[in-house]
Amino acid sequence: MKIGIFFGGPSREREISFAGGRTVYDNLDKSLFEAVPVFVDSLGNFILLDWHFIYKGTIRDFYPPVSALPRTELPVQMYLESLGELSLEEQDRIIAEVGRRVLPHELPQLIDFAFLALHGPGGEDGAIQGLFEWYGIPYSGSGILPSAFGIDKIAQKKLLTALNRPTPAFRQITAEEWDAADHAATLEYLVRELGLPLVFKAPRQGSSIGISILREADLAKFETAVERSLFRKTVTKQEWLGLSEQKRIMWLQQLVDIREGIGLPVVLNEEPELIYQPEQLLNILNERLQTTESVRLTSVEGETQVLVESFVHGREFSCIVVEDPTGKPLALPPTEIVKGEEMFDYRSKYLPGLARKITPIDLPEAEIQRIREACEEMFNTFGFQVYARLDGFIGRDGNLFLNDPNTTSGMLPASFFFHQAAEIGLNPSQFLTYLIRTSLAARRRGGLRPVKLASLLAQLDAAVAARASEERTRIKVAVIMGGYSSERHISVESGRNIYEKLSSSVKYEPVPVFLTGNSQEFRLYVLPINVMLKDNADDIREKVEHMEAGHGLHPVLARIRQEAQEITNTYAGQPTAQPRRVSFEELAGMVDEVFIALHGRPGEDGALQRELEKLGLPYNGSGVASSSVTINKFETNRRLREAGLRVAEHRMANRLEWDADAEGFYRSLETQFPYPFIAKPADDGCSSAVKKIKNRAELEAFTKLIFREQEDLMIADAQTLHLGFKEEFPQKDAFLVETLIERDGAAHFLEVTGGLLTHWGENGELQIEVFEASEALATGEVLSLEEKFLAGEGQNITPARYATEATERQRISDEVKQELRRVAEVLNIQGYARIDAFVRVRQNGAVEVLIIEVNSLPGMTPATCIFHQTALAGYTPYDFIDQILEFGKARQEKAGVQQ
Incomplete structure (x- = not known):
């Protein structure tokens, strides 16, 4: 069956859609489906994408292609819409560099089914669903009406209120009302009606885009929050003239970011002319703000309303609901999002290690069941089909609030979507197969080409049954991931990616293995799929330790697996298990070879390679001797310099030297390396603690942090180095200092x-x-x-x-x-x-x-x-x-x- 994967799109969530489309492309079962990648650009063009562009990091890495970009010295990234009004001929020239344009009427000849990895307006709002209905193409997820409803947060709130369902109190502000209102009086009214904190949302956006939390009745912060949800930005003369040239460029970079800022093109004040390009905008601001007190920039893709909600003090969760084979909703185990006081923003959602995801939420069984039943009820109430992601809160008073349902969930490898499906034993490939089958059934129930879809369903069911009965001998590969360094979360991401690439092949059978412990003792655990797809390395380690402490399967998981048995019997093939500790000798008896997906120590230092060589197990990467050199940046640079290659001037800075005479230590470094210079660990990667040191205060802060005794960071020193939320900063007995390489x-x-x-x-x-x-x-x-x-x-x-x-x-x-x-x-x-x-x-x-x-x-x-x-x-x-x-x-x- 030819599966058209639609990803990208015009919305602000296009990068997550692009990454999700790649996940679907990689994980489709190759024995059942042929993947057809259809990239949707920000103008709505359908492009049959050349396969190698799917593996770019971002859309901007390939589209628009470099040849189409205007010449600029600014380090600011651009999307297609920054190229201005393009004729069809100009668009076709750009499209031809990455694939070929596909017109809607060609789609029925290209694909049998449309898998939608699109998000936001143009993807989740019923528009593209209507297009597929018109051409008789079955598609994934909900139909036109529930999709249109699922994207409109204000319409959802009104329906929940009308049905007397609990939902946070809310008000809405239109752009016209805001422009005419007394802002101080509006703030006073909202605080009186809804209390503090206040939550501001852009009603038709996802991925926490356009969201702010106002914790105090501060007028300036209030105006900024409303502007953020309307995708506007007011900049004053005083603010602008106070910025250096470099700071203005950084301000511009943030402004044109479609997730954090407002994006391009913009209008300035109410003028008719659009500003398309970053350099054009910078020049206009430099000119106007010499004489004008302030200017207001408004995105042409902004919002016309703001949803303002009362803040819920409680525990946040997210729950995937799927249709079972009979068409009834089945809530998977809800996941709690643990994030402290910080908002569950774009970074926290998509970068592993910033937020904790606990599945199922740590509540009594009856309370978890109450969440599940409420989610299943909302799924029915809103008429959702196939699957949806429902978010909510359990308040401190026990009240349950559901809000912001999504008819298309994020589809990154460790997203809620795959994470919760793994708890019933489905790996990503199996879950996608089930969703395609369920979507075909939903479209047929809705009256879309019933005879044709009955035939497609019969073919797919037969192919799934035949695949399950096949006896296949595949090469077993242990994929070792995790570790205990600051790179452990990225290692898990790498390991999962290797696992998924191998598991959808016909040659290999990957076995996920988690490594933890310390340099004296490596502990290996064979992981079931549900544990491998935990959010990050710390979550996996916690789950493994929980099992070792003798805790059995959570009763809610046992219950859900029982309810999902008809699904898993057909699609999973084998029941889920508990993590199991193995020795290196036992591992050698289980697998044919090893893929080391670890980064830093252990993994890249030769220690693990030495253990594998003792047992004759083939592995990836360099051997013991080479690995033990390349892990050490100082030794690597020394050998390269001796061989005549160019490297930065460098030296090791040791704790013993600092302990003996801190002032002498600092002066010695300052004498050899004029500011600014680079300081970093000698044996860690992933940009961990790599800092440009510009003065003595930063040098002292870096030294104290890397030589610290306790695990937690010292707040004052972390602030001096401008460390991000939960930024990893390892503890070492020495660090590497290098001259800054410049032009x-x-x-x-x-x-x-x-x-x-x-x-x-x-x-x-x-x-x-x-x-x-x-x-x-x-x-x-x-x-x-x-x-x-x-x-x-x-x-x-x-x-x-x-x-x-x-x-x-x-x-x-x-x-x-x-x-x-x-x-x-x-x-x-x-x-x-x-x-x-x-x-x-x-x-x-x-x-x-x-x-x-x-x-x-x-x-x-x-x-x-x-x-x-x-x-x-x-x-x-x-x-x-x-x-x-x-x-x-x-x-x-x-x-x-x-x-």
């Missing part, structure tokens, strides 16, 4: 990250394939964790833009690749790796490559740029992983022959 008068200067893959030649020699490097664009002082791994954050241009002219660009690229190959040869890297570097191109064309660090087990999360690079070389992510595993197996065979 140094070069004509062109950029940061790149380059991947490589090794092969065995016909005569057994090691061959190194170096990929086209990606250009990494950092919005802050260093490339952040979010920019590396969070869907929709950061920007990686692949291949890197070394020059505008194609021949010159390739000449420089070849020189860069030659230097990266030398790094791999010097360090004896095997399997695959990622090398980070800065590139300077001089006026005379000379190329200088300055190596920053080497990752022998680079991040393998879905959005990481190594997959962009391998795609250019013709490898799908699965092909790349397969090559890595095959190399490790061949290396083990060679070692056995030599012995």
Whole structure:
């Protein structure tokens, strides 16, 4: 069956939609379905996307293509709508660089079914559902009416109130009322009617976009909150003139961000002319705010109303409800979102480790059942179909509030969507199959082409039954993830991605294994799917420890699994189990080879590799000796410098030296390294504690934090370094100090990250394939964790833009690749790796490559740029992983022959 996956779209949630579409594309069962990726751009064009663009980190990494972007020196990312009014011919030229335009009437010939990974207006509001109804194409999720209702928060509130269902008290403000109102009087009225805190929402947005919480009756903060929900921004002359040039650019970056800011294009005051491009907006603001006291910017894709709710003091939860095979709603186990006082915002929703997700919510069984029944009732009341995500609160007084139902849930690998389905034993691939089948049945019940859909249902049921009865012998691969370093959450993301790529293949059977413990003792646990899909490494460790303490299955989970038995018997194939601790010897008896998805220590330091070699288990990546060097950034740089490669000046800063004479320690560093310089751990990655140190206060704060005794951060020092919420900062006995690598008068200067893959030649020699490097664009002082791994954050241009002219660009690229190959040869890297570097191109064309660090087990999360690079070389992510595993197996065979 040809499954058209629709993702992207015009809404502010397009990046999460893009990442979710990729998850669906990767996890569709290859023996049942053929995936057809249909990217929807921000103008609503349907594009049959070339497969390798699916693995870009963000939409902006490929669309609009670099060739269509206006020349600008500003480090600000642009979407298609910033190119202005485009003719159809201009749009077609842009589309042709990434795929081909598909007109709606062509869809019935291209696809049998539409899987909707679109979010927000244009995806969840009934519009595209109506289009598919018109062309007779079955689609996933709810139909036209429930979709239209599911996106409108104000309509939902009115219905719940009319039905006497509990919902937080609310008021609405239209843009017209706001423009005419006395803002102070409005604030006074809302506080009197709803109390404090107040919650402000954009009524037709998801992913916590346009949401604010006002905790005090502060007029300026109140006006900012309303503007945020209307997607407006007022900037004053005093504010603007007080910003440096660099701060103005940072202000602009935030403003044009479609999730945190208001996006482009905008109108200035009430003027008719649209402002499309960041540079154009910056120039206008610089000019106008010399003489005008303030200007107001309004997004052309703003909202016309604001929903204001009373704040609920209580516990927040989210519950996925699916239709069972008879069409009745079945609530999966509700998940509690534990986040302290912070709002469950975009970062907390999509970056692992920032919020805790506890499934099921920690309440008495009767209370959990009450939540489930309320969610099933709302599912029926709103007429939802197939599945929905319902959010709510349990107040301190025990009152239950449901609000903000979503007819399309986020579909990242560890989202509520897959996380809760795993609790009944369905992995992502199996859950998607069930949803496609349920959607076909729902469309048929609704009268859409009943004869055709009866035939499709019969074919799918037969294929699922045949697949279940197949005896397949697949290569068993232990995917080891987790660890105990600051990189543990990203390691789990990498491991899950490897698991999902392998599990939907016909060659491999992955076995998820979680590693915890410490450097003296590694503890290995084989994980069932529901534990592997917990939100992050800490949640998985907690679940494993809970099991070891003798706690059995939660009674609510036992009950739900019983209710879902008809689903799981057909689609899961095997019952869920508890985590099980295994020794290395037991693991060797269970699997044929190992994929190490760990980052930092342990994993990249050779310790785990040594254990696997004792048992003759093939593994990915470099061997023991090479790994023990590349984990140490100081030793890596020393060896590269000795080999004649360029690296930054560096030294280790040791705790003993600081303990003996702190002032002498600081002066010594300041003498050798003029401010600003870089300080970072010598053996951690993922941007953990990498800081640009600009003065003595920051140096002291960094030193105190990294040499601290207690686990918690010291608040004053964390503030000095501007650490983000829950930012990881490891404890070490030494750290690395490096000179800051700068442009140094070069004509062109950029940061790149380059991947490589090794092969065995016909005569057994090691061959190194170096990929086209990606250009990494950092919005802050260093490339952040979010920019590396969070869907929709950061920007990686692949291949890197070394020059505008194609021949010159390739000449420089070849020189860069030659230097990266030398790094791999010097360090004896095997399997695959990622090398980070800065590139300077001089006026005379000379190329200088300055190596920053080497990752022998680079991040393998879905959005990481190594997959962009391998795609250019013709490898799908699965092909790349397969090559890595095959190399490790061949290396083990060679070692056995030599012995």
